[in-house]
Amino acid sequence: MSKPITKTNNWVLGLTGGIGCGKTAVSNMLEELDVTVVDADIIARQVVAPNSDGLNAIIEYFGQNILLPDGTLNRAELRSKIFTNNENKEWLNALLHPLIRLKILTDLNNATSAYVVLVAPLLFENNLDKYCNRTLLIDVPIATQIERTAKRDNTSIEQVKSIIAAQMPRNEKQQKADDILNNDRNLSLVHTELVVLHKNYLQYALQNTTNAP
Structure with missing residues (x-):
């Protein structure tokens, strides 16, 4: 490993x-x-793209109604789930922050520009x-x-x-x-x-x- x-x-x-x-x-x-530019906001969207481990975990936790008809994450619905629920918010942060950081570091390491x-x-x-x-x-x-x-x-x-x-x-x-x-x-x-x-x-x-x- x-x-x-x-x-x-x-x-x-x-x-x-x-x-x-x-x-x-x-x-x-x-x-x-x-x-080379690595954008944390773009990566935050990539880790919850359709068929990603991030989105699959969110679906398992919140249910299928967390998706839009096209299979993408319903961000408005997700915001409503975590806005007044600290437990949901903490769970989501614990899921996404490591995924985002790993992707950021991978992309930073893969860059071939001078900086x-x-x-x-x-x-x-x-x-x-x-x-x-x-x-x-x-x-x-x-x-x-x-x-x-x-x-x-x-x-x-x-x-x-x-x-x-x-x-x-x-x-x-x-x-x-x-x-x-x-x-x-x-x-x-x-x-x-x-x-x-x-x-x-x-x-x-x-x-x-x-x-x-």
Whole structure:
């Protein structure tokens, strides 16, 4: 039996930020610079895809009514099952968190670019930064988060505020992050600063390779 993966040999940049901060726009820029991006949100969906071990376990626990007619997970129904039931929530977290972490570490290890980016909205909250060599916070004022998210997701301002309140406070993220990229400005300016950071990360990754035993 093979040992579980607990770390990655690649140099990893953890990219995070609150809802509506523009993580996707920045990660897309990094992909255009030939950097592999591993997205925790995408992986969270993959581990509950049809016929996956994750979804099969959820079906066994909650029953067939947890599925949509096309056989995919009914996320709204699942949310209702765990929203007011801590036992269900703890069971689901115990199932999914190990699956998500294993897939994240596998994908980080399989990356062949000079360094690899782990995009995770809850990077600090879920302690995923322990797998990263450096962290980059995509930062915007809370008012910008509210405006962008309400417009993008067609949700109420009150709902957006409750989502932000459930995440780590902005000032705490700023204190934890190694680098901060202001995304409350023209994207061309963001791109220019990101390219400078990218060159730094290439150097860090090269040094890491050079110093490896």
